[in-house]
Amino acid sequence: MGKINLGQFILAPMAGITGFPFRKTALKYGADFSFTEMVSAAGFLHNDRGTLELLETGKDIDKTGIQLFGSDPGMLALAAKKAEDKGFKVIDVNMGCPVKKVVKTGAGSAILKDARGFSLIAESVRNALKNSMFTIKIRSGYDENSVNFLEIGKIAELNGVDAVFFHPRTRSLMFGGAADHSLTKKLKKEIAIPVYASGDIFTVDDAADIKNYTGADGIMFARGAIGKPWVFAEGKNNNTHTDINLKIDIIIELMEEISLFYGRERGHNLIRPHLYSFLKGFKGSKGLRCMVNNAKTEKEILEILNILKTAGDEYTRLD
Numbered sequence: 001m002g003k004i005n006l007g008q009f010i011l012a013p014m015a016g017i018t019g020f021p022f023r024k025t026a027l028k029y030g031a032d033f034s035f036t037e038m039v040s041a042a043g044f045l046h047n048d049r050g051t052l053e054l055l056e057t058g059k060d061i062d063k064t065g066i067q068l069f070g071s072d073p074g075m076l077a078l079a080a081k082k083a084e085d086k087g088f089k090v091i092d093v094n095m096g097c098p099v100k101k102v103v104k105t106g107a108g109s110a111i112l113k114d115a116r117g118f119s120l121i122a123e124s125v126r127n128a129l130k131n132s133m134f135t136i137k138i139r140s141g142y143d144e145n146s147v148n149f150l151e152i153g154k155i156a157e158l159n160g161v162d163a164v165f166f167h168p169r170t171r172s173l174m175f176g177g178a179a180d181h182s183l184t185k186k187l188k189k190e191i192a193i194p195v196y197a198s199g200d201i202f203t204v205d206d207a208a209d210i211k212n213y214t215g216a217d218g219i220m221f222a223r224g225a226i227g228k229p230w231v232f233a234e235g236k237n238n239n240t241h242t243d244i245n246l247k248i249d250i251i252i253e254l255m256e257e258i259s260l261f262y263g264r265e266r267g268h269n270l271i272r273p274h275l276y277s278f279l280k281g282f283k284g285s286k287g288l289r290c291m292v293n294n295a296k297t298e299k300e301i302l303e304i305l306n307i308l309k310t311a312g313d314e315y316t317r318l319d
């Protein structure tokens, strides 16, 4: 099997967000490829129930990468092999998660602290896979005193990693400051394997600017896709004018997918980040978000969205 072309516009892994319903919607509206949220290698090997839910792909298995997290090279390799056996064609290892609970176990961005440990993981996972692509998602380093993305990128290349997803912030920055895409440009120059840019890419213009500036092979939308799954199609068509009624219809479709998959009660909470993000750009968005907050049922949320459809100028979009 040859390598998959991941395309230009990829839905980034996001815990709590990129479950099956959102991936399905993003892929339908233009994403070339998508990732599950990070999944514990150990949990996956133990067939934890929650893990299986995170890995649902429906018919989209060829456009869905699994993202694993863990710190033990042997366990990551076994999990990668199991993922390949289940049909995943792209297996990513998380090396960017800044959350204490994860870092404390030596996983996520803690892997960047130890280049030798990193190379053991890279080698083990690569050797465990027959045909699937092996990718990594990294930050620029653990903290400002250990910015080592170039070293990590070079070791990755030597060990047969197929692509790097790069979020140019250190772990200590968490989400603070701005993503420094001059580093993405450097990484792209220094290694021959594909580099995908992640970080502060919120709009179609950001995507085009960062792609041109860095020479990256593609971009990942993360926060910029929450509540805006049409951003992928806009990116492809270089057009930012998706009709507002179509946007509302897509949000309603997403809400239905979420309810169908998780059930109404869980779905009611899981749609919220999408609604908050979607409503942010509206005049009177505070009031709208408040209404969504107070809504107790999906029906009430639908009523709010329908008000938007018929309200005309009162709720004109700001962006």
Ligand SMILES: Cc1cc2nc3c(=O)[nH]c(=O)nc-3n(C[C@H](O)[C@H](O)[C@H](O)COP(=O)(O)O)c2cc1C
Residues within 6 Å of the ligand: 012, 013, 014, 015, 016, 017, 036, 037, 038, 067, 094, 095, 096, 097, 137, 167, 198, 199, 200, 201, 202, 220, 221, 222, 223, 224
């Ligand atoms: C809610 C949320 C959950 C995230 N979960 C993951 C994750 O599971 N795995 C991962 O590699 N990155 C995760 N990220 C990081 C994103 O994939 C992305 O690299 C980061 O948000 C920077 O991109 P942005 O500025 O466009 O949002 C998460 C980000 C957010 C906002």
